[in-house]
Amino acid sequence: MPIPVFEEGSDVEAFLERLDCFMSMTGTKDEKQVSLLLCGLSSAQYQTLRDLVAPHVPKDLSFEELTSKLKAHYGPKRNIRMERAKFRAITREDNETIMKFEARVRHGVRYCGYTGSTLNDCLVEQFIQGINNRAIAKKLLEKEGTLSLNEAVEIANTVLLIEAGCKNATANGVSPSEGTSKETLARVTTAKCFRCNREGHKASEKDKCRAVNQTCNSCGHRGHFSGSKFCKQTKQFQGNHKQFRQSKGRKLSSTKGNQNQIEEGTEDEDETSSHSVTFLCAISNTGGDESPKCAR
Numbered sequence: 001m002p003i004p005v006f007e008e009g010s011d012v013e014a015f016l017e018r019l020d021c022f023m024s025m026t027g028t029k030d031e032k033q034v035s036l037l038l039c040g041l042s043s044a045q046y047q048t049l050r051d052l053v054a055p056h057v058p059k060d061l062s063f064e065e066l067t068s069k070l071k072a073h074y075g076p077k078r079n080i081r082m083e084r085a086k087f088r089a090i091t092r093e094d095n096e097t098i099m100k101f102e103a104r105v106r107h108g109v110r111y112c113g114y115t116g117s118t119l120n121d122c123l124v125e126q127f128i129q130g131i132n133n134r135a136i137a138k139k140l141l142e143k144e145g146t147l148s149l150n151e152a153v154e155i156a157n158t159v160l161l162i163e164a165g166c167k168n169a170t171a172n173g174v175s176p177s178e179g180t181s182k183e184t185l186a187r188v189t190t191a192k193c194f195r196c197n198r199e200g201h202k203a204s205e206k207d208k209c210r211a212v213n214q215t216c217n218s219c220g221h222r223g224h225f226s227g228s229k230f231c232k233q234t235k236q237f238q239g240n241h242k243q244f245r246q247s248k249g250r251k252l253s254s255t256k257g258n259q260n261q262i263e264e265g266t267e268d269e270d271e272t273s274s275h276s277v278t279f280l281c282a283i284s285n286t287g288g289d290e291s292p293k294c295a296r
Contacts, residue, residue, distance in 0.1 A: 001026070003040050012074040015040070016067055033063040048073065083111040087122075091130035098156045102127070102149065123149045127156075135159050194229040203230075 004018040019040060028036055038046060038058055049058050052069045087108040092101040105127055114122050124147050128140045136156045140147070194203040196211035206212045217226045224230035
């Protein structure tokens with residue numbers, strides 16, 4: 001098994017943690033820990049460490065002294081207030097998984113100096129503040145009592161699964177109130193055969209249709225049942241029914257037109273009769289009689 005190597009530009013604390021795990025797994029004795037540490041350094045890193053402990057030689061110092069020198073030199077200079085400010089600015093990115101966001105939150109709190117119950121409270125609060133999802137944040141805020149980060153992560157994953165199920169159901173024509181049960185999705189996506197009028201397969205799937213080798217009782221052709229869309233009698237009946245409705249509509253229109261013509265003729269006759277009576281009255285008045293014989 002290869003010895004952990006401290007790569008240039010990497011985190012020195014992560015290197016020391018991996019080295020500690022390697023020594024625990026291999027059962028390295030205390031007197032050999034210094035030699036193992038020095039073997040994990042590159043030539044340039046060893047020379048730097050040698051300069052830091054001069055005039056001593058690195059192998060003559062203890063493991064704790066050497067690791068302290070490495071952390072002081074290669075470790076970043078950290079300010080607790082700055083680390084806490086960066087921790088409070090952590091937010092979940094678009095399309096980032098809950099697990100990745102949880103890892104970033106845990107990594108951000110590493111150098112903030114929180115301990116005990118305060119550490120857990122700060123983790124949960126920042127997880128809710130930066131989750132970037134109103135449904136998840138509302139669900140977590142409604143949770144009463146103590147809430148651990150593991151519980152918050154579990155609730156967040158459950159809410160995302162429900163949202164994903166509702167979106168898929170809506171895309172398939174199911175309202176969110178109907179849920180995403182298998183029965184509902186099956187009802188939406190069920191196909192209907194135009195040969196046998198049964199659900200569960202399409203007309204093109206002849207191996208699943210019972211009417212493919214059967215004879216229709218209406219038109220006498222093979223490949224479908226009576227009343228299906230493939231039946232000629234059904235098509236003819238639908239065509240005759242459509243023509244009947246159209247002709248019926250034309251008859252009703254012509255009947256209304258005749259009635260209008262009759263009413264107009266009646267009005268013309270009334271006007272003609274009125275003019276005739278007035279004309280006769282005028283002739284009778286010219287005969288010398290002082291009073292008219294007709295009055296209209």
